[in-house]
Amino acid sequence: MTAALVEVEVEYRGRGRVLGPFSLAAAAGEIVALVGPSGCGKSTALRLLAGLEAPTSGEVHRAAGRGETAVVFQLPTLxxxxxxxxxxxxxxxxxxxxxxxxxxxxxxxxxxxxxxxxxxxxxxxxxxxxxxxxxxxxxxxxxxRLLLLDEPFAALDEITRRTLADDVLALCAASGPAVVFVTHNVEEAVYMASRVVVMTPGPGRLAGEIAVPGPLPRPAGFRTREGFRATAEAVSDLLAASGAR
The missing domain is CATH 1.10.8 (Helicase, Ruva Protein; domain 3)
Structure with a gap:
């Protein structure tokens, strides 16, 4: 595995536990989408993988060399x-x-x-x-070797979001990093990822994960395929069953 969280927990003084116990793994060439309700710890998990903070307990395995992990945030921060x-x-x-x-x-x-x-x-x-x-x-x-995307398209219009999603998939196919992609958008998660990991309400734990069939990058018309719709519904059902609102 290029990156992994193993039974991590994160606690903040005055707030208690905000994540975990939670485990996640991503291999080279794999795109993993992380979805869950607001406050479940998705961005916290990404910060652990980025090395921006340490867990209270558990283990973090990541590409730790200089330049081997890159992060794209919701705002461009240029x-x-x-x-x-x-x-x-x-x-x-x-x-x-x-x-x-x-x-x-x-x-x-x-x-x-x-x-x-x-x-x-x-x-x-x-x-x-x-x-x-x-x-x-x-x-x-x-x-x-590890690319972390924290809702990078959230502030963009739908046409730009879709164009950039295809561009990111093509770029990742060419260079082959492990990718962990955080989003609130179920359809975006299913379109972008080969596997969708669903988190429970905070403190976030694993509710389940669903494999997404089909080639990456996505062919034209992929969103209209029955398999895409069925997978999106399965992710939504898992979110609802986990107690997400």
Missing amino acids: APWLSAQANAALPLELAGTARPEARARALEALQRVGLGGAENARPAQLSGGMAMRVSLARALVTEP
Whole structure:
């Protein structure tokens, strides 16, 4: 496994336990969607995998080398004073890569996410979808073994969400990282993932998981297939049975 949480629990002073016991695993080339009600600990689980916090108990196994784990958050969190190219190059430059090489690799990453020609634009000059593409390029520039996506499309319109979903699937198919994708949207989870993990209301535990049949990236018309609809209904039923509201 590229990444795993093993019977982890997280407790905060004054709030008590917010997650667990909870286990999760993701292998190279696999996309795992994590769904559950608000407050169940989805983002907390992602922070554990990112190394941004430690569990109160349990074990975390992750790609811990420099640049081997990348995170894309709900908001692009771009430096407003830097160009798209400089933003995408930032992880490499912070890791000590010479600026000319970092900028060249950042330009390649921007081209991969469909932003060739926009490398000199500042964040204020970008649409929401374009800014998220820069964030994706910044995450992919280090060629991570583990890619963590924390509701990256939540603030975007439906057309942009669907376009970016297909782009992320194509990029992941090309580079093959393990991907853990947090979302509130059941249909988005089923479309993006090969496996959907459902969490109970907080403190989040495993309610169950459902495999999603079909190839990745998704073929045209996948959302209209009976298997897609049936899987989405199965995930929704599992959420309801777990007590999610």
